[in-house]
Amino acid sequence: MGSKRSKLVARETRAFYLFLSPWIIGMILFTGGPLIASLGLSFTSYDIVKPPIFVGFSNYKEIFSDKIFIQSLKVTLKYVLGAVPLNVLGALVLATFLNQKVYGLSVWRTIYYLPVVTTGVAVSLLWSWVLNPDFGIVNSILWKFFGIRGPEWFYSERWAIPSFILMSVWGVGGPMLIYLGGMQGIPTELYEAAEIDGASWWQSYIHITIPLISPVIFYNTVTTMIGTFQVFIPAFIITQGGPNYASYFYVLNLYKHAFQYYHMGYASALAWILFLIVLLLTILAFRISNYWIYYEIRR
Amino acid sequence: MIGLRGKKGRQKFTSVFLTIILAVGAIIVLLPILWMLSTSLKDQGQVFIMPPKWIPNPIRWSNYPEALNFMNWRVVYRNTIVITILSILGTLISSTLVAFAFARLRAPRKDLLFLIMLSTIMLPYQVVLIPQFILFKTIGWVDTFYPLTAPFFFATTPFLIFLLRQFFMTIPIEMDEAAIIDGCSYLQVYYKIILPLSKPALGIVSIQSFMNNWNDLMRPLIFLNSASKYTVSLALANFSAEYGMTPWNLLMAASLIALLPCILLFFFAQRYFIQGIVITGLKG
Numbered sequence: 001m002g003s004k005r006s007k008l009v010a011r012e013t014r015a016f017y018l019f020l021s022p023w024i025i026g027m028i029l030f031t032g033g034p035l036i037a038s039l040g041l042s043f044t045s046y047d048i049v050k051p052p053i054f055v056g057f058s059n060y061k062e063i064f065s066d067k068i069f070i071q072s073l074k075v076t077l078k079y080v081l082g083a084v085p086l087n088v089l090g091a092l093v094l095a096t097f098l099n100q101k102v103y104g105l106s107v108w109r110t111i112y113y114l115p116v117v118t119t120g121v122a123v124s125l126l127w128s129w130v131l132n133p134d135f136g137i138v139n140s141i142l143w144k145f146f147g148i149r150g151p152e153w154f155y156s157e158r159w160a161i162p163s164f165i166l167m168s169v170w171g172v173g174g175p176m177l178i179y180l181g182g183m184q185g186i187p188t189e190l191y192e193a194a195e196i197d198g199a200s201w202w203q204s205y206i207h208i209t210i211p212l213i214s215p216v217i218f219y220n221t222v223t224t225m226i227g228t229f230q231v232f233i234p235a236f237i238i239t240q241g242g243p244n245y246a247s248y249f250y251v252l253n254l255y256k257h258a259f260q261y262y263h264m265g266y267a268s269a270l271a272w273i274l275f276l277i278v279l280l281l282t283i284l285a286f287r288i289s290n291y292w293i294y295y296e297i298r299r
Numbered sequence: 300m301i302g303l304r305g306k307k308g309r310q311k312f313t314s315v316f317l318t319i320i321l322a323v324g325a326i327i328v329l330l331p332i333l334w335m336l337s338t339s340l341k342d343q344g345q346v347f348i349m350p351p352k353w354i355p356n357p358i359r360w361s362n363y364p365e366a367l368n369f370m371n372w373r374v375v376y377r378n379t380i381v382i383t384i385l386s387i388l389g390t391l392i393s394s395t396l397v398a399f400a401f402a403r404l405r406a407p408r409k410d411l412l413f414l415i416m417l418s419t420i421m422l423p424y425q426v427v428l429i430p431q432f433i434l435f436k437t438i439g440w441v442d443t444f445y446p447l448t449a450p451f452f453f454a455t456t457p458f459l460i461f462l463l464r465q466f467f468m469t470i471p472i473e474m475d476e477a478a479i480i481d482g483c484s485y486l487q488v489y490y491k492i493i494l495p496l497s498k499p500a501l502g503i504v505s506i507q508s509f510m511n512n513w514n515d516l517m518r519p520l521i522f523l524n525s526a527s528k529y530t531v532s533l534a535l536a537n538f539s540a541e542y543g544m545t546p547w548n549l550l551m552a553a554s555l556i557a558l559l560p561c562i563l564l565f566f567f568a569q570r571y572f573i574q575g576i577v578i579t580g581l582k583g
Contacts, residue, residue: 009405012404013407015400015404017400020397023453023460026393027419029450030453031419031455032415033430034429038429097321100314102317110569117572119561120516121557122514122554122555122557123558125550125554126332129335135347135547181573251425254425258428258429259520268429271423275422
């Protein structure tokens with residue numbers, strides 16, 4: 001009996017690793033392997049043609065004294081600090097509205113989510129045209145209805161980042177839908193009980209809705225932060241980092257070093273710094289989350 | 300009674316008020332897309348008229364064939380479709396196998412492996428990009444579709460694996476046990492029980508995978524060189540440079556056509572987009 005059982009266990013273990021084998025191979029070839037390889041490359045000088053030469057920490061030293069790197073980090077942080085709160089809070093407000101008794105809920109939900117499914121080059125081209133200083137619709141509306149001469153948007157050093165932030169807010173429907181899912185999962189009995197106790201709408205919102213969706217707020221903040229940090233397509237298509245490096249985002253800098261100048265070692269170091277920043281932000285977010293997230297089951 | 304009616308009246312007022320706000324917001328959201336449509340039907344002269352007219356006169360439908368022919372649509376759409384289909388197929392096969400292992404089978408060190416898999420969700424793609432490029436260059440895969448498709452056959456979409464695993468967990472484990480006692484192999488449990496019961500999850504994975512590949516620019520930009528291998532994204536990115544200027548009307552026509560599959564997919568499979576959120580357990 002005992003041996004039969006251990007045979008079954010062995011069979012299940014064998015099956016587990018067989019089913020897992022695509023992932024194990026993928027991990028070695030395409031994910032974990034390259035992650036380690038790029039760490040190794042970051043300590044070399046490598047141009048693809050000649051074999052890599054070990055250079056110690058000199059790539060990292062060079063990076064931190066590189067004005068363009070500092071600029072790319074600044075620009076990216078400015079973008080993240082603008083886009084994340086606007087998207088996370090904007091989406092929360094929108095979802096709150098949609099979660100009330102409103103007419104045509106599914107119509108609004110569909111419209112707000114539509115920009116989320118339209119991404120990539122086409123959307124960057126679209127926004128480059130919408131915000132065209134001379135013939136774009138935004139400046140034309142600003143002039144016609146408000147008598148305001150609109151800014152130069154993507155063509156202005158001052159307005160380039162706000163333009164990208166504005167463009168990112170168009171995708172607010174993504175986090176909005178996730179909030180809405182969370183809000184609709186809250187049992188209505190909680191609100192009924194609060195109403196019997198004489199709680200106002202605002203009180204139930206602050207003491208029931210917000211605590212119960214706090215894990216969702218956390219999730220949206222982390223994913224939006226990581227996503228915005230890696231912005232690439234809009235900058236590549238619309239401004240190529242300009243004017244005067246005003247929109248020279250981190251990943252654009254990385255891309256140029258790797259695939260235009262073939263500084264593979266240097267670019268690998270950039271990639272690893274990006275990895276560490278993202279990791280740090282994630283860990284930080286999880287740390288902070290312990291203080292303000294409400295979990296139904298206390299751990 | 301009066302108090303009750305007052306409350307109802309107030310509620311109705313709030314509903315109308317919020318609906319108006321949402322409607323105004325919706326118009327603002329739709330404005331860029333309508334603007335795109337409007338521009339795509341204008342001739343060169345009308346594009347630069349200030350103030351702009353929303354309804355072009357005359358309506359130039361010929362912008363569409365002109366833009367599509369200029370971007371060599373037969374080639375770029377065929378390429379994009381081939382790449383996207385292969386990627387979806389690879390993702391579906393490999394990620395369901397792996398998710399099955401994580402959701403239904405017991406083995407030593409499973410928790411550790413699962414944790415490793417989860418942690419790769421956060422991994423920025425740019426970190427693995429350079430070694431991947433060197434690998435593909437070494438084996439002569441640059442300027443072929445393999446770098447864009449082959450990795451998906453090896454479960455390189457951890458978030459989708461997680462989503463599938465969450466879905467598989469909701470199927471009662473007794474079904475597997477009964478099938479195993481009846482003499483089924485694990486592979487049979489996988490494709491006779493789990494897969495048929497997971498159609499909604501497979502739909503979500505296919506859609507996500509479609510969106511990720513149809514719109515991607517960075518990987519085609521790096522791995523493809525010759526014009527005969529171009530994807531829609533690459534053709535759009537090069538449109539102005541090859542035209543010698545920015546023909547906004549043609550560019551908007553080409554962009555709208557590129558977005559159309561995503562928009563149509565969204566309208567016809569809306570519930571799959573929404574369900575994905577529910578399955579991963581992102582509820583309050």
